Amino acid sequence: MRAFPLNRDSIDLLVTAACITTTAHRSDAVAADIVITADALGQLLWDENHSSVSFATGEHITAPRYDWQPVAEIIPTADGEQLLQIERTRLLFEEVSCHHDGWDYSTAGAVMEALRAEISTRLAGRSLVSSSDNLGVLEYDGLSRAAEMWDRTIGFRYPLEAGTAA
Incomplete structure (x- = not known):
């Protein structure tokens, strides 16, 4: 069992992904409303994460105030x-x-499930391969390239292709 606070960039990535997979990103949406919604969602996710860490460690850890920085x-x-x-x-x-x-019935859990479903739909054509990290688990081909703890300095990892190699 691992429980630790996620970094702000990882929360920003999840919040941005959740926002672009909902009606919040429509062109007629008011920017201020999107930011308010994203700030609240990010705080909710971070609070949920810190509640889990608090439970696992036996120490109360309060999540910092969250202000969304879109990815x-x-x-x-x-x-x-x-x-x-x-x-x-x-x-x-x-x-x-x-x-x-409370995790099983939490809003954060529901948001992650909705995001899982959207990702699953968008990656439907991608092959599933055996996980190199978890015996007996299938994962999307290329998932192992992704950083476990994402931050902006890492960015997004793309496979090296013969045409791009110098």
């Missing part, structure tokens, strides 16, 4: 490699945030 690279839509990174970050969030009572 511009995935707006208005994420490409395949970016979706893999979002999925890897979503899986980590669930792993380190599910240890406390």
Whole structure:
């Protein structure tokens, strides 16, 4: 069982992904309303994550105040490699945030499930391969390239192709 606070960039990635997969990103949506919604969602996710860490460690840890910083690279839509990174970050969030009572029926859990379903739809044509990290688990081909803990300095990892090698 792992439980630790996720970094702000990972929360920003999840919030941005959730926002672009809902009606919040429509062109007629008011920017201020999107930011308010994203700020609230990010705080909810971070609070849920910190509640799990608190439960696992036996110490109360309060989540910092969250202000959304959109991940511009995935707006208005994420490409395949970016979706893999979002999925890897979503899986980590669930792993380190599910240890406390209430997770199963939480809003954060429901948001992660909706994001999982959207990613699954968008990656439907991608092959599933055996996970190198988890015996007996199938994962999307290329998921292992994605960083477990995403941050802006890492960015998004793309496979090296013969045409791009110098």
